[in-house]
Amino acid sequence: MDFRSFSFQAPKDWNQLTLDDYDSNAGIIITKNKDSIFYDYGPYSNPLDETSAVIISREELRELLKVNPKADTTEFIILNENTRREDFIKSKITYKKIDGYKAKLLEPKKIGKGMTGVYIDSLKTGSLGKIRFNLYGTNLKKESQTELLKAIQTLQFTK
Known part of the structure; x- marks a missing residue:
């Protein structure tokens, strides 16, 4: 599939909107399974962070409240001795080079539950700043997830 700024090898039955x-x-x-895969090549591409909540330990929370007693903690996830940060993240994250760029790869820990995709923070600098890239789907069926992960490996960017 060719998108002017980038291309990749994809199944013939994928359709572009x-x-x-x-x-x-x-x-x-x-995809042929009716899953949606989103892409964005530009200055405002989503970095594919799974949660906007702050994950913090009770100890860290106490320290924060000492410094700023009026801190808004309503969006915080507070860990205890039985929980870990990883428990609140649905996808495993790895980093590797794709077409010469450092890429953040996401793959669900459990198929069908979480984000599958890639994010690159800086491809080049344009008139609006850094040009970023993402290509991802959420809660994909197994076949779509496998096909997307294969397609990501073939990404090529226009230099």
């Missing part, structure tokens, strides 16, 4: 984004190259790919 483009969006009317004027500051990036963004769109959706529909």
Whole structure:
């Protein structure tokens, strides 16, 4: 599949839908299983962080409240001795080079539950700043997940 700024090898039965984004190259790919895969090549690409909540230990919370007693902690996830940060993250994250760029790869710990995809923080610098990239799907069926992970390995960016 060719998207002007990047390309990759994908199954023939994937279909591309483009969006009317004027500051990036963004769109959706529909797999044969009707899963949606999103892509965004531009300055505002989502870094694929799974949770916006702050995960903090009770000890760290006590220290924070000493310094800032009025801190808003409503969005915090507070760990105890029986929980770990990893318990709140659905996807495992690894890093590797893809087409010469450092890429963050996400793969669900459990098939169908979590994010599968890739994020690259800096491909080049454009008029709006750093050009970033993501390609991902959420809660994909097993076949779509496998196909997306294979496609990610073949990514090529226009230099």
